[in-house]
Amino acid sequence: MESPNAPDTPANLAPQLTPRGRLLATKQDDAPPLAPEVSQALGPAFALGSGHGLLLLGTAHIGRILPPAWAWWRDVAARYVTALCATPDGGEIAVDLPAAEDFEALIADAPPMTGAEYLTPELLTALWHELDAALRQELAAAQVPLQAFLKSRHPAWNLVGRVHFNLAENRKDAEAPFAFLATYTARLSAHGKAQHQPLSQALAEFSGGKSRAQLLSLLLPVQRAAQHCDWLREMVEVGDIYHPLRWTALDACRFLTDLPQLEAAGISVRTPGVWKAGRPPRPVVKASVGTRPPSLLGQDALLDFSMQVCLDGEDLSDAEVEALLQSGDGLQFIRGRWVEVDQKAIGRLLERFKAIEAVAENGLPFAEAMRLLAGASLAESGEPLDADWSELAAGPWLADTLAGLRKPEGLAQVDPGPELQATLRPYQQAGVRWLYLLTRLGLGACLADDMGLGKTIQVLSLLLVLKRENAGPHQPSLLVAPASLLANWAAEAERFAPGLRLLVAHPSAMPPADFKALDATRLADADLVITSYGSLLRQPVLANHDWRLAVIDEAQAIKNPGAKQTRQVKKLQAQSRIALTGTPVENRLSDLWSIFDFTHPGLLGSDKVFGKFTKRLAKAEHFGPLRALVQPYILRRLKTDKRVISDLPDKTELKAWCHLSPTQAALYQRAVQDLADALEDAEGIGRKGVVLSFLMRFKQICNHPSQWLGDGAWKAGDSGKFARLRELVEVIAAKQEKVLVFTQFRETTEPLAAFLGSIFGREGLVLHGGTPVAKRRELVRRFQEDEQTPFFVLSLKAGGAGLNLTAASHVIHFDRWWNPAVENQATDRAFRIGQQRNVLVHKFICRGTVEDRIDQLIESKQQLVKDVLEGGAELLLTEMSDRELLDLVKLDIHAAQEN
Structure with a gap:
């Protein structure tokens, strides 16, 4: 990646907040451009440190039009400089720290930016101290009085008198x-x-x-x-x-x-x-929405609406209001106090609220009520309410509901019962309560917990709760996921919720004829139907069924509104819709709209209306209304949150199921036939050589056709593992986390590094047996210390022992060594003393291949098998009979290919 302090600093710099709390100025191709003189100044300043960059931003760029994210950080810095100006000439610098609630108010209005999910009052406090340290350092270097220093940055700070x-x-x-x-x-x-x-x-x-x-x-x-x-x-x-x-x-x-x-x-x-x-008190036109529960729940709910004019919390009579409007603007003495009056402002608000009251005679539509409360009018002509003269509040019922959604840990307990074969952690219990409240209200939800925090088990728990409560006709739920994740969902459901009647509606799990013959009767027999996005397109009965819940996993799959897949997903009929994603959707407005168009249709308007709305917010540098509108329906917990990580295991191992591309499947089928032919003439030590060479061939084909063919092409689309790697790494990149990728093949390291670099947009590191020993220490140091180095590709033999790589919170085994001890040793490069984050271990396995069946052997509890595998699975496999061996390597084409 281009260094921010390079002489040709790019004009499209954007602020990036890292998981460690550093604020960087980094090149982002889609970032709004800065004036060249601004980017040329900010790049080197932020290269010195977050405090120096903020100090320059808050002192020198006052009055400039900046992109929303930079303007927001300038506001943070300007608050420090404003407080600094109260320092008397020659006096000791002492800048008071803002209260936590002031920082929280700032965070609530933060625009989308990379790393926005890491914003906390504690982080802003740390950056405030860095600002203070930078000021003292630069002031000492300048050797001028404070006022002269500030005046040199911008004349507006030259407050010479008090x-x-x-x-x-x-x-x-x-x-x-x-x-x-x-x-x-x-x-x-x-x-x-x-x-x-x-x-x-x-x-x-x-x-x-x-x-x-x-x-x-x-x-x-x-x-x-x-x-x-x-x-x-x-x-x-x-x-x-x-x-x-x-x-x-x-x-x-x-x-x-x-x-x-x-x-x-x-x-x-x-x-x-x-x-x-x-200022003197003002009469306020006050409106209340949702005083009592609506008769109908869901998106079609109609909420009650009422209004009155108040003064210091006391209602004014109609006569007093009329007198206010007749007495003119300015200061009026009312009820023993001086009151400020603006006839036009009060009159406009009364007229507007009365119009709403007239329209809402039978109730205010839910989406409109939420937009009104958030101050997020989608109409181009819709002016925001004048906050100086109005107050719009949620009534008791709606206020309690929204409070529960914003802080689900305080909601009443819901119990999945003994049918759940697991113990939920406190944050997972809160997540189930949050999902349950929204589904009971007939509303949608976006569960956006970090990867590895257990979105799957929370959804399964919710399904068990709903099954226990169901008093009416049985209604199944639908889950749509990428085909590569269907096996994971089925395995998790069988493990944690075996009482749920499961139907995997996908050609990999049932004969193609049965899949084509699916009908409403078959679907109704299940509690949960699991299918892929592709199958949803090919089987109309899935889209036409009435579901209790419609859940989509890896919801970024519908981020393209015009895609046929997205349109089909949004046709699903369900009482409630749930989107699951591990990426911070609130930081990408287009993704946010598309997901909410599924979970809460109409809440954010059409894509064109939403685009114009966000442009108005950006122009006003005020994103608070949008955040307030969507925040109750997004639940996101981070692994970096101490309240979560203290309750997590140190290491979580996940199987990442992969499909074969058509090219891989054809090569694999041919290899199976070639092995059968070779075994007919092989004997003794020669047979062992044949078996071992074919096992290597199967592994290479499962990785990528180019590894076996040696053609040097390495096209990403030719490998199911590369497709699965992209899915995982896009989430890791969005979270600015680091990853180790292990492979046992040296020839795979460089193609993997090139592919990962295209996803991260930055180069990573590679270490294999050919890497000079003297260079290895420098590579480790760079990975550990440089936050801009996102990945490290290592060959298992060269990098599996002796290295300390705790900067990574993800470990990917791209291909399996088939020896748990060797794999665990490699994993422990990240999971070791000094590791502060939960480590997620992803083990890639191609479905329906020898990798799948060897994994089953490793998982088996037979002590004999375990003992042999600890010494190397290949030793066991060479002793199998021809029939056993061919059964092990044969291709299950339905399971292996994505449909």
Whole structure:
């Protein structure tokens, strides 16, 4: 990958947050372009460290139009710099850390970006400290005062004065119920508190010739503000700025109107302490949605809607509202307090809410209610609600429901019963409760847990819960997955939920004639029907059946809305739809739309409407509405979350079933026949040689036809293992995790590395028997320390022992050694002392081939077989009879090929 600090730094840099909490500026081909001078500055700055990059972003690029992700990080950095500006000249730098809830509010509004799932208040706290350290380091190197340093970055940070405008209530004066006083910060007290003096005191304190420059600097913010505020300019010209003043309500209202200009000029504004956020209370048009449960659940639910005008939580009468609208704009004295009124704003909101109330006389459609609550209007003309004058809240029933979806660990327990042959971990129990709540509501769900956290067992548990509860007519559920995963699902169901009646509707699991003859009666006999995306296209009865649940695994398979496969999946009829994925869908808007178009049709509108909606969000640099809209229906837990990883086993082994391509199947069939012919004439030691050479040939064909043919082509589409590798690695790459790939064949290492590099978009490392010993230590160091090195391809003999590669959290055995001890030794390059992450081990096995049957031998509990295999499976195989050997290597074409 191109280094971010290279002289020709690319213009399409994007922020990338790594699992370790580093913020990088990396090249991404689809990233919105930056101005060349911006990318040329950001690349080297972030190469120095996250703090240096953020400091440059927050000080030097104020006012620039940046892509949403960069603009969001600039806002984070600018908050630090804003707090820094309160440091008195010559004073010690001490920047207060924002509260956790402030960071949480920032995170809630974060735009899509690589690594967004790692955003936490703790991570932002760490980056805040890195910012602070970078500032101190750069300030020391610059050897200039803080204000001069900030001014060198951008003039807006040159706040040389600390002037305060103070507004107070004076209820004893009916004609002038407010008082105004301008003050300045003279110095800090011994306790570090700012000491305020009337601005008039500055005239006396800075009366000397040399001090006159200080006075001019102190008054500079006032002069700036006076250019935009006529009333302030008049006060400065006549000298009233230096004296306490009696103000009318009209004067105070004018002051409040110009607060943005005053603060932008560098003036600090102080208002009565009883006013929240520095402003008087405002009447709010308040609406409530979902006070009580709807009569009908699901996407067609209609929610109740009501509205009223409130002041500090108290409802105003119709007469009081009418009086408000008739009394004019500005400050009004109502119910013993000063209230700010904007007739037009209140009137527009009343009109809008009354229109909604009229349409929702029989109830507000669920999707519209959710969009309204999230502030996510999909209509091009739909303006967001004015948050200063309105409040839209979920009623008691809907609020409780959404709270349960957002924090499922607090939901009531649901019990799969003894039919579940496993013990769920706490986070898995919470996941089942979350899925159960959504299915009970007739809504969809996107379970996006990290790979290895047990999405399968959570879905099986849900099916057992629904089966126990079912009081009406039996209704089966459907699961659609890539063909390579069907065997995994069937095995997991038989292992953990043997009580579920299972039907694998796929030619690899039943005779083709039976598959073609599938009908509704056969489907109704099952609790769970499992099929592939391809079979869904070829068997109409699957798409036309009414299902209890429709579950899709590896939901990124439907990310292309125009694909025939995607359209067929979205035709499925079910009470609830569930999408399973291990990738962070919230970071790719197109994937997010397509998945939600399946789970919650209509919630995000059409793809064109959604595209225009997200463009408006990007233009406003405000993605909070979209996140608020989808967040209740996405459940994502990370392996890096200590609350999860502390409850996980250290190592999870998974079998990755692979199919043969047509080319592989043809070569394999021919090899079986060639072996049968060779065995007729083979005897003694020669027979052992024949058997061993053919076993090697079968392994090579299962890996890739080019490995056996030696043609050097290595086309990805010619190998089922390469297809399975792509599926796995795309998820690993999206999570920015690292992977070790082991193969026993040196000639396979380079083609694997080239293929992996095309997926990650970056080069990885290769180690085999030909790698010089002196170079191996450097390769290990680079893999361990460089976060941008994503994979390491190793030959099993050269890399299976002695190396410490704990940076990887995934281990893939591309081909099997057929010796568990050797494989475990290789796996332990990642799973060893110092490993902080859960390690997932993926063992590739081609269905219906000798690899499949050898795996069954390894799994068998016969001590004799185990003893022999520990010494090498080949020794056992050479002693088999011709008939046994041919039965072992024969090809089950239906199981081996993807359909």
